[in-house]
Amino acid sequence: MRRLSALYWLLLCDVAHSASLLDRGQYLVEALMACDNCHTPRSTEGYDYSRRFSGGSQVFTDKDYSVRGSNISPDLESGVGPWSDAELKAAIVSGVSPKGRLAPVMPSESYRALTPNDLNAVVAFLRAKRPIKSDAPPQERHGALEPRRAIPGAETPLSDAGLADPLQQGLYVASLARCMSCHSGETDGAPDPERRLGQGGRIFRTPAGATVASNITSHPTKGVGAWTDQELKRAIIEGTGRDGKPLAPTMANLSKAHFSKMAERDIEALIAWLRTTPPKE
Ligand code: HEC
Numbered sequence: 001m002r003r004l005s006a007l008y009w010l011l012l013c014d015v016a017h018s019a020s021l022l023d024r025g026q027y028l029v030e031a032l033m034a035c036d037n038c039h040t041p042r043s044t045e046g047y048d049y050s051r052r053f054s055g056g057s058q059v060f061t062d063k064d065y066s067v068r069g070s071n072i073s074p075d076l077e078s079g080v081g082p083w084s085d086a087e088l089k090a091a092i093v094s095g096v097s098p099k100g101r102l103a104p105v106m107p108s109e110s111y112r113a114l115t116p117n118d119l120n121a122v123v124a125f126l127r128a129k130r131p132i133k134s135d136a137p138p139q140e141r142h143g144a145l146e147p148r149r150a151i152p153g154a155e156t157p158l159s160d161a162g163l164a165d166p167l168q169q170g171l172y173v174a175s176l177a178r179c180m181s182c183h184s185g186e187t188d189g190a191p192d193p194e195r196r197l198g199q200g201g202r203i204f205r206t207p208a209g210a211t212v213a214s215n216i217t218s219h220p221t222k223g224v225g226a227w228t229d230q231e232l233k234r235a236i237i238e239g240t241g242r243d244g245k246p247l248a249p250t251m252a253n254l255s256k257a258h259f260s261k262m263a264e265r266d267i268e269a270l271i272a273w274l275r276t277t278p279p280k281e
């Protein structure tokens, strides 16, 4: 009897453990890493969750590639169902698939910082989704497909112990949410978070028009140094500018669909970290 209840207890622990792993994976994917943004097709109302992760609608074209977000549902033919955990992890944090280097649109540089536990959680969450078949045209890639640069300090996995420090936590959130991939200035056509962290200037072209990513360094006039925490929080989770008007869809769609789900602790850490970025003009 005692043995039975011990077994039962172990089983319960295991179920609870995997539930919390899935919850954590869901939080990371939905509130911070926004995989849907490129990997889920869109309808006029937003993401088509009935075909979640079966591949994105948007085609990204550059001289070296023409790709769309792949089918990352567990479908055995058109998705990543047959991939091993190690293969999935390599695609997420290193931008390499079993067929070779992925186009740098897949933002692996932002995900390299994932702690081992969080990377397990993301993989578990993806694997628990419904397999969806798709028939997207093959991806086109040529050239060297240079990986993009990570934020200094977020180039390798962070540790759970390290994340106890709120500024490390803020850096972690900024990295996973790709803030600095969009908001850093460019050098030779690629975001340069080493020299131009948060400086702004990248141009995003969408059907709604072109937008320039803002300077979000601590600079008091060119950046967001003079904004209050409340104003920053509102911009991040609602997509509303300092003047109360909606920000362009490149930012506002992410805010509404994803960053609005951020935990209070993560928002506070992110804002505290943003305030430590060196002012740039
Ligand atoms: C900014 C857009 C974007 C975001 C955000 C994004 N991806 Fe990707 N991802 C891509 C693109 C584009 C490709 C295809 C690249 C190629 O084929 O060269 C890709 C490829 C992949 C692949 C390789 C699949 C294959 O069949 O080769 C995996 C796995 C993957 N992404 C997982 C993820 C996960 C998990 C997330 C969220 C944690 C994520 N991606 C977020 C754009 C994105």
Ligand code: HEC
Pocket (backbone or CB within 6 Å): 174, 177, 178, 179, 180, 182, 183, 204, 211, 212, 213, 214, 215, 216, 224, 232, 235, 236, 241, 242, 246, 247, 248, 250, 251, 254, 259
């Ligand atoms: C896909 C690219 C992209 C990502 C990812 C992104 N942003 Fe933005 N963000 C933009 C663009 C483009 C604008 C300019 C919108 C406008 O001018 O209406 C913007 C505007 C802002 C603004 C308003 C600044 C101002 O001066 O009005 C803030 C603050 C901001 N982003 C912070 C962040 C933070 C923090 C993150 C990460 C949690 C983030 N953004 C992620 C593209 C992005």
